[in-house]
Amino acid sequence: MSHSSASDFSQDDPASADEEAVAIKEPRLWSDNGWTARVIKNEDDDGWAVAMFKGREPEPALVGPWTMGRDKKNPKPLDVGAFNTLVKTASEVLRRHEQQLRAQLHKSVMLTLGEDRWEVTLDIVPDEFEPYALLAAHPQQGGHASTDGPVAERRVRPDFKLNPRSAAAWIESDFGPVR
Structure with a gap:
């Protein structure tokens, strides 16, 4: 009879999946499906901003203004609708960036001789x-x-x-x- 160690099951055990797979749903931090939204203090004024990160990238894919809450002091809490909209917008920004990079790195001409x-x-x-x-x-x-x-x-x-x-x-x- 063979004995199995815990590491033998780590690939198949959803409980041992890495931290990116764990959804976080806090008022200023949401993380799900490989994306993280973080509400941050806007350095330029008294307002708030939201930064969208893809995976473990150190730089945000998107940074934009964030709405003030009802008290006009704290940020509006993140919610599923806002998070999904931010993911869609950040994905589009990345897609356009990749298209632009591809256009810079690939050129072609057609000609008849x-x-x-x-x-x-x-x-x-x-x-x-x-x-x-x-x-x-x-x-x-x-x-x-x-x-x-x-x-x-x-x-x-x-x-x-x-x-x-x-x-x-x-x-x-x-x-x-x-x-």
């Missing part, structure tokens, strides 16, 4: 020490990218200016070094 249609992409890799970008040429067939992947790929400087002229020059050079 002779009979051939191309999509040339530039994907920036923001490495802390050695950032670079990958330039890739994708042939288009019937308006869609070839399923075989790029016909050429080259590592370039992260500040490479991708435009129809630079893409055409690269293709016409048989995908040689770029300037």
